[in-house]
Amino acid sequence: MxxxxxxxxxxxxxxxxxxxxxxxxxxxxxxxxxCRSFTKNGYTFDFAPHIFFTKNENVKVLIKKLLGENIITKIRKAFIYIYGRYLEYPFEANLGGLPNKIIDECISTAIKAKENPTEYHNFYEWIENVLGKGVAKHYMIPYNEKIWKYDLRKMHYSWIAGRVPSPKIEEMKKGASGMQNETFGPNATFSYPIxxxxxxxxxxxxxxxxxxxxxxxxxxxxxxxxxxxxxxxxxxxxxxxxxxxxxxxxxxxxxxxxxxxxxxxxxxxxxxxVHNSILFAAIGVDRANITDKHWLYFPEKDYIFHRLSFPMNLSEKTTPPKKSSIMIEVTYPMNETIDIKKTKDQIRLGLIKANLLKEKDKLEVFYTELIKYAYVIYDLxxxxxxxxxxxxxxxxxxxxxxxxxxxxxxxxxxxxxxxxxxxxxxx
Ligand SMILES: Cc1cc2nc3c(=O)[nH]c(=O)nc-3n(C[C@H](O)[C@H](O)[C@H](O)COP(=O)(O)OP(=O)(O)OC[C@H]3O[C@@H](n4cnc5c(N)ncnc54)[C@H](O)[C@@H]3O)c2cc1C
Incomplete structure (x- = not known):
């Protein structure tokens, strides 16, 4: 037994x-x-935002067998909200739309990194030495500091393979001129239960x-x-x-x-x-179509959250008609506490600042949950x-x-x- x-x-x-x-x-x-989900006031949320994607054939077959027709496949609509605009994910392959000075900085330092490969000993150095100092400064370092809540110089880079896209220079240039036609990363298409x-x-x-x-x-x-x-x-x-x-x-x-x-x-x-923890929040909004995106990344410090996901766009059955739903993630370091009331206020203000909520919007659900074990941290x-x-x-x-x-x-x-x-x- x-x-x-x-x-x-x-x-x-x-x-x-x-x-x-x-x-x-x-x-x-x-x-x-x-991977639990819950329903409140007619809205279905996941306890932490999840989408399903895999390269493994065994798992693909098993999921098809277990879920049958209860699954849809979608083409990712994921964007990064940065410098007051939306850039398609991943940042380095979609620089078009940023000021020319930033585009030049990202591309010239990426070329330098590729032409003069330098050894790296930790995640911070991996970012700078592989992606280049421009992409590092404008997106990768702020975003990763925000999600991990851990010193990136004390993190290993062994977990990166297959997770962080590393486009070629030609692909970066194509994206910078707004002509990107490639997709990047393992979840460019993903599935979600209906x-x-x-x-x-x-x-x-x-x-x-x-x-x-x-x-x-x-x-x-x-x-x-x-x-x-x-x-x-x-x-x-x-x-x-x-x-x-x-x-x-x-x-x-x-x-x-x-x-x-x-x-x-x-x-x-x-x-x-070492690990980190997450304050997860779920919001139901009495207004239709606040966005058509699946999820958004927020690297900037002005926003308390690092990622927002929109269940109504993953499956319309998650959300009552003519309403919208948001799942919000805010990480914090292990063994620390987080002020839930203050964080909820910061979430609401951040959503208004990003033009996703309006002051007068009625929130029919505003639920939070603390998840002690969120991301394993690859310390050295x-x-x-x-x-x-x-x-x-x-x-x-x-x-x-x-x-x-x-x-x-x-x-x-x-x-x-x-x-x-x-x-x-x-x-
Ligand atoms: C924020 C976040 C977002 C994620 N997004 C995605 C995504 O988009 N796509 C994806 O594929 N994966 C995603 N994941 C990863 C995914 O959630 C995990 O890979 C998966 O759920 C892990 O399952 P598990 O069974 O190993 O652990 P868990 O789900 O943690 O299960 C462990 C179980 O053990 C139980 N347990 C604990 N202690 C005891 C005890 N003493 N006695 C009895 N039972 C106990 C717990 O209650 C729990 O039910 C995400 C994870 C997080 C944290």
């Missing part, structure tokens, strides 16, 4: 692919983890899941020689279970807090992992620390699955794949 901890996409995928008997324990009253928000994806696993307990928080884990004992608080009662092995999607720092008999050195490493010791923790867990029959147990910046597709790969390897 196998225990699976957490019913986010990783735990659900592990259960779906496992060929043995298992029980999934989920501390919340519902499944889905970060009904149910992104939560339709975890929910589509449910008919295939055999043994699931919600309101079941794992509060203690004791690894023994050939089994793992876990204590679970289920509807306020404590129960003990023994499994030959467990697959855990609990964030590593939380997992090590409830794990018994961990050597001091390993415990210390688990406290060194990330790889070494994570591999020591994983080695210890696997020796003790605790197999990490998912974003915060793998402690990687992985999206839904790779999370689903990771659940499959881990049970095939260790199940």
């Amino acid at each position: 196998i225990g699976i901890l957490g019913a986010g996409l990783a735990g659900l995928s592990a259960g779906y692919h496992l060929k043995k008997d298992y029980v999934i324990f989920e501390k919340d009253s519902e499944i889905g983890g970060l 009904t149910g928000g992104i939560g339709a994806i975890p929910n589509s696993f449910l008919p295939h899941i055999k043994n699931l307990k919600c309101n079941a928080e794992v509060i203690n884990i004791k690894p023994r020689k050939d089994e793992v004992e876990i204590t679970v608080r289920e509807n306020n009662k404590e129960k003990t279970y023994n499994f030959e092995k467990i697959f855990s999607s609990i964030p590593l720092p939380e997992l090590f807090k409830i794990l018994e008999n961990v050597p001091e050195e390993i415990l210390k490493i688990s406290t060194r992992l 010791n990330h790889k070494e620390n994570v591999s020591k923790l994983h080695e210890y867990l696997i020796e003790n029959n605790i197999i990490p699955v998912g974003r915060f147990s793998q402690w990687e910046y992985i999206n839904m597709d790779i999370t689903i794949l990771n659940g499959k790969i881990q049970v095939e390897k260790f199940g």
Whole structure:
């Protein structure tokens, strides 16, 4: 018998692919983890904005099988709001519309970076040395400082491959003259469920899941020689279970807090992992078509948020007719608190300043939620620390699955794949 901890996409995928008997324990009253959706006053929002995209054929086929007709594919309409105007994403491939001085600075420094490749040792240097100092100064550094809330010189660059587009000089020039006809990045086309928000994806696993307990928080884990004992608080009662092995999607720092008999050195490493947190806000507006975009990036400090997404343009079924909806993300450093009331005021003012809201707009929903584990931060010791923790867990029959147990910046597709790969390897 196998225990699976957490019913986010990783735990659900592990259960779906496992060929043995298992029980999934989920501390919340519902499944889905970060990919849950909720409906308020007729508006459907995701707990954090999500779109689905993948290059992995296995995951594509699985999603098609699970969601059937309940999914639409869209061509990305993502823009950057900068210097009072919208530039299509990605910045460096769509410079047209910026003042000539900035365009020249971005292109000449990008040429210099490509012609004289210089070594880089951290994310900050990667940005300057690969994309050029102009793109770095005007967009990449301000945006990344805003989203990560961490010193970019203390971040590794290992997570970048396939995520940050790096257009050729010819492509930059084409974009600068307003003639861009290429698309860039892995989500140039993406999919989204027609009904149910992104939560339709975890929910589509449910008919295939055999043994699931919600309101079941794992509060203690004791690894023994050939089994793992876990204590679970289920509807306020404590129960003990023994499994030959467990697959855990609990964030590593939380997992090590409830794990018994961990050597001091390993415990210390688990406290060194770095991540950031998000204040997520959802707004329902009593006005139609406030924008036709899917999402917008805000690199400038004048705006508290770094990204806005518009559910009504992802699927019209998310939003009542003649109304609009916005999902807002504001990151903050780990272990810090955020003033929710003040942030809500700053969000509203920022939306007015960006001409998305009007003073007199009626907000039918203005909901906020704090997400403690948002983005894993690749500090310079990330790889070494994570591999020591994983080695210890696997020796003790605790197999990490998912974003915060793998402690990687992985999206839904790779999370689903990771659940499959881990049970095939260790199940
Ligand atoms: C802001 C943001 C935006 C994102 N946008 C996208 C996107 O656009 N596209 C995309 O593909 N991916 C996106 N992602 C990534 C995606 O959300 C994750 O890859 C995926 O949801 C991770 O699933 P998981 O199961 O690993 O973790 P989680 O969803 O965190 O699931 C872990 C589960 O474990 C449960 N749990 C925790 N502790 C216990 C305990 N002690 N006992 C029992 N249960 C417990 C939790 O309640 C939770 O349900 C985004 C992530 C964030 C933060």
